[in-house]
Amino acid sequence: xxxxxxxxxxxxxxxxxxxxxxxxxxxxxxxxxxxxxxxxxxxxxxxxxxxxxxxxxxxxxxxxxxxxxxxxxxxxxxxxxxxxxxxxxx
Numbered sequence: 001x002x003x004x005x006x007x008x009x010x011x012x013x014x015x016x017x018x019x020x021x022x023x024x025x026x027x028x029x030x031x032x033x034x035x036x037x038x039x040x041x042x043x044x045x046x047x048x049x050x051x052x053x054x055x056x057x058x059x060x061x062x063x064x065x066x067x068x069x070x071x072x073x074x075x076x077x078x079x080x081x082x083x084x085x086x087x088x089x090x
Contacts, residue, residue: 042080049063
């Protein structure tokens, strides 16, 4: 949660969704940054995220193309908003 901007509209939902996932699965996340653009105190990062569960056949591995909006919080870039452009099962 340290990487999520405290004023993000996704803060509470990210906390609850992440908690549920972490209770159920041991996840490996591979994140590839495809591009970053910065405009003053806002940045956009387009990424590819591959998520897999360690030792769990019930979790379907997936790849997602995502865009993250980042804003500064006390001088540190943090995720403010995110959107998924595409998602596919692996």
